[in-house]
Amino acid sequence: xxxxxxxxxxxxxxxxxxxxxxxxxxxxxxxxxxxxxxxxxxxxxxxxxxxxxxxxxxxxxxxxxxxxxxxxxxxxxxxxxxxxxxxxxxxxxxxxxxxxxxxxxxxxxxxxxxxxxxxxxxxxxxxxxxxxxxxxxxxxxxxxxxxxxxxxxxxxxxxxxxxxxxxxxxxxxxxxxxxxx
Numbered sequence: 001x002x003x004x005x006x007x008x009x010x011x012x013x014x015x016x017x018x019x020x021x022x023x024x025x026x027x028x029x030x031x032x033x034x035x036x037x038x039x040x041x042x043x044x045x046x047x048x049x050x051x052x053x054x055x056x057x058x059x060x061x062x063x064x065x066x067x068x069x070x071x072x073x074x075x076x077x078x079x080x081x082x083x084x085x086x087x088x089x090x091x092x093x094x095x096x097x098x099x100x101x102x103x104x105x106x107x108x109x110x111x112x113x114x115x116x117x118x119x120x121x122x123x124x125x126x127x128x129x130x131x132x133x134x135x136x137x138x139x140x141x142x143x144x145x146x147x148x149x150x151x152x153x154x155x156x157x158x159x160x161x162x163x164x165x166x167x168x169x170x171x172x173x174x175x176x177x178x179x180x181x
Protein backbone atom coordinates (compact mmCIF):
# COMPACT_ATOMS: atom_id res chain seq x y z
CA UNK A 1 0.00 0.00 0.00
CA UNK A 2 2.21 2.79 -1.18
CA UNK A 3 0.67 6.17 -1.00
CA UNK A 4 2.02 8.84 -3.23
CA UNK A 5 4.80 10.48 -1.25
CA UNK A 6 4.23 14.15 -1.61
CA UNK A 7 6.07 16.22 0.94
CA UNK A 8 3.94 17.83 3.53
CA UNK A 9 1.58 17.27 6.30
CA UNK A 10 -1.24 15.77 4.23
CA UNK A 11 0.91 12.85 3.10
CA UNK A 12 2.09 12.15 6.61
CA UNK A 13 -1.50 12.23 7.91
CA UNK A 14 -2.67 9.94 5.17
CA UNK A 15 0.11 7.45 5.86
CA UNK A 16 -0.53 7.58 9.59
CA UNK A 17 -4.25 7.06 9.09
CA UNK A 18 -3.80 3.96 6.91
CA UNK A 19 -4.91 0.84 8.78
CA UNK A 20 -2.88 -1.65 6.71
CA UNK A 21 0.14 -3.36 8.30
CA UNK A 22 2.45 -2.23 5.48
CA UNK A 23 2.02 1.40 6.48
CA UNK A 24 2.39 0.68 10.15
CA UNK A 25 -1.33 0.95 10.69
CA UNK A 26 -3.67 -1.61 12.12
CA UNK A 27 -3.46 -3.16 15.54
CA UNK A 28 -0.67 -2.43 17.94
CA UNK A 29 0.25 1.03 16.66
CA UNK A 30 -2.06 3.12 18.81
CA UNK A 31 0.42 3.44 21.66
CA UNK A 32 3.30 4.09 19.25
CA UNK A 33 1.41 6.92 17.55
CA UNK A 34 0.72 8.49 20.93
CA UNK A 35 4.46 8.82 21.62
CA UNK A 36 5.13 10.48 18.28
CA UNK A 37 5.31 14.26 18.33
CA UNK A 38 2.54 16.20 16.66
CA UNK A 39 4.80 19.09 15.64
CA UNK A 40 8.28 19.54 14.23
CA UNK A 41 10.98 22.17 14.39
CA UNK A 42 12.62 24.04 11.56
CA UNK A 43 15.88 22.51 10.25
CA UNK A 44 18.85 23.73 12.30
CA UNK A 45 16.73 25.52 14.92
CA UNK A 46 18.02 25.24 18.46
CA UNK A 47 15.96 23.60 21.16
CA UNK A 48 14.92 26.10 23.83
CA UNK A 49 15.77 25.24 27.43
CA UNK A 50 12.90 23.46 29.12
CA UNK A 51 10.94 23.12 25.85
CA UNK A 52 9.94 19.64 24.71
CA UNK A 53 12.18 18.04 22.12
CA UNK A 54 10.75 18.20 18.60
CA UNK A 55 12.12 16.38 15.57
CA UNK A 56 13.26 18.17 12.46
CA UNK A 57 10.82 18.16 9.56
CA UNK A 58 12.50 15.31 7.65
CA UNK A 59 12.44 13.04 10.70
CA UNK A 60 8.91 14.08 11.58
CA UNK A 61 7.64 13.10 8.12
CA UNK A 62 9.43 9.75 8.36
CA UNK A 63 8.03 9.11 11.83
CA UNK A 64 4.53 9.57 10.53
CA UNK A 65 5.16 7.17 7.65
CA UNK A 66 5.48 9.70 4.87
CA UNK A 67 8.59 7.97 3.43
CA UNK A 68 7.59 4.33 3.74
CA UNK A 69 7.61 1.60 6.37
CA UNK A 70 11.35 0.94 6.38
CA UNK A 71 12.09 4.63 6.71
CA UNK A 72 9.48 4.89 9.47
CA UNK A 73 11.23 2.13 11.45
CA UNK A 74 14.60 3.78 10.95
CA UNK A 75 13.11 7.15 11.99
CA UNK A 76 11.54 5.57 15.09
CA UNK A 77 14.96 4.21 16.14
CA UNK A 78 16.57 7.59 15.46
CA UNK A 79 13.83 9.40 17.38
CA UNK A 80 14.22 7.03 20.35
CA UNK A 81 17.98 7.72 20.35
CA UNK A 82 17.32 11.48 20.24
CA UNK A 83 14.87 11.18 23.13
CA UNK A 84 17.35 9.15 25.20
CA UNK A 85 20.14 11.62 24.44
CA UNK A 86 17.85 14.54 25.34
CA UNK A 87 16.78 12.82 28.57
CA UNK A 88 20.42 12.02 29.42
CA UNK A 89 21.42 15.64 28.78
CA UNK A 90 18.54 16.88 30.92
CA UNK A 91 19.53 14.42 33.67
CA UNK A 92 23.14 15.59 33.43
CA UNK A 93 22.05 19.24 33.69
CA UNK A 94 19.91 18.39 36.70
CA UNK A 95 22.79 16.53 38.36
CA UNK A 96 25.16 19.41 37.61
CA UNK A 97 22.62 21.85 39.11
CA UNK A 98 22.41 19.62 42.19
CA UNK A 99 26.21 19.49 42.45
CA UNK A 100 26.33 23.28 42.11
CA UNK A 101 23.70 23.63 44.81
CA UNK A 102 25.72 21.31 47.06
CA UNK A 103 28.88 23.35 46.39
CA UNK A 104 27.01 26.54 47.29
CA UNK A 105 25.64 24.96 50.47
CA UNK A 106 29.14 23.78 51.41
CA UNK A 107 30.57 27.24 50.71
CA UNK A 108 27.83 28.83 52.83
CA UNK A 109 28.50 26.32 55.63
CA UNK A 110 32.23 27.12 55.50
CA UNK A 111 31.49 30.85 55.47
CA UNK A 112 29.27 30.50 58.55
CA UNK A 113 31.91 28.37 60.27
CA UNK A 114 34.57 31.00 59.55
CA UNK A 115 32.25 33.75 60.81
CA UNK A 116 31.56 31.83 64.02
CA UNK A 117 35.28 31.18 64.50
CA UNK A 118 36.03 34.87 63.95
CA UNK A 119 33.35 35.88 66.46
CA UNK A 120 34.78 33.39 68.94
CA UNK A 121 38.30 34.78 68.44
CA UNK A 122 37.04 38.35 68.86
CA UNK A 123 35.19 37.36 72.05
CA UNK A 124 38.30 35.59 73.38
CA UNK A 125 40.47 38.61 72.56
CA UNK A 126 37.99 40.93 74.29
CA UNK A 127 37.90 38.66 77.36
CA UNK A 128 41.73 38.60 77.41
CA UNK A 129 41.83 42.39 77.12
CA UNK A 130 39.33 42.75 79.97
CA UNK A 131 41.36 40.30 82.08
CA UNK A 132 44.57 42.26 81.40
CA UNK A 133 42.86 45.54 82.25
CA UNK A 134 41.50 44.08 85.48
CA UNK A 135 44.95 42.71 86.39
CA UNK A 136 46.60 46.07 85.63
CA UNK A 137 43.95 47.83 87.73
CA UNK A 138 44.55 45.38 90.62
CA UNK A 139 48.33 45.88 90.39
CA UNK A 140 47.89 49.67 90.28
CA UNK A 141 45.58 49.54 93.31
CA UNK A 142 48.13 47.42 95.21
CA UNK A 143 50.91 49.85 94.30
CA UNK A 144 48.82 52.81 95.42
CA UNK A 145 48.01 51.06 98.68
CA UNK A 146 51.70 50.23 99.21
CA UNK A 147 52.65 53.85 98.44
CA UNK A 148 49.99 55.11 100.87
CA UNK A 149 51.28 52.78 103.61
CA UNK A 150 54.88 53.86 102.90
CA UNK A 151 53.93 57.53 103.18
CA UNK A 152 52.08 56.92 106.42
CA UNK A 153 55.10 55.07 107.82
CA UNK A 154 57.40 57.89 106.66
CA UNK A 155 55.15 60.47 108.33
CA UNK A 156 55.11 58.40 111.53
CA UNK A 157 58.92 58.18 111.50
CA UNK A 158 59.19 61.92 110.88
CA UNK A 159 56.91 62.57 113.82
CA UNK A 160 58.95 60.23 116.02
CA UNK A 161 62.19 62.01 115.08
CA UNK A 162 60.76 65.41 115.93
CA UNK A 163 61.63 66.66 119.38
CA UNK A 164 58.83 66.08 121.80
CA UNK A 165 57.67 68.74 124.14
CA UNK A 166 58.25 68.13 127.80
CA UNK A 167 55.36 66.40 129.41
CA UNK A 168 55.83 68.21 132.70
CA UNK A 169 55.83 71.80 131.47
CA UNK A 170 54.65 71.28 127.92
CA UNK A 171 57.56 73.35 126.54
CA UNK A 172 56.67 76.44 128.47
CA UNK A 173 60.18 76.78 130.03
CA UNK A 174 59.12 76.48 133.66
CA UNK A 175 60.89 73.21 134.00
CA UNK A 176 64.66 73.05 134.62
CA UNK A 177 65.00 69.73 132.83
CA UNK A 178 63.83 70.81 129.40
CA UNK A 179 64.82 74.45 129.47
CA UNK A 180 61.70 75.22 127.41
CA UNK A 181 62.31 72.85 124.67
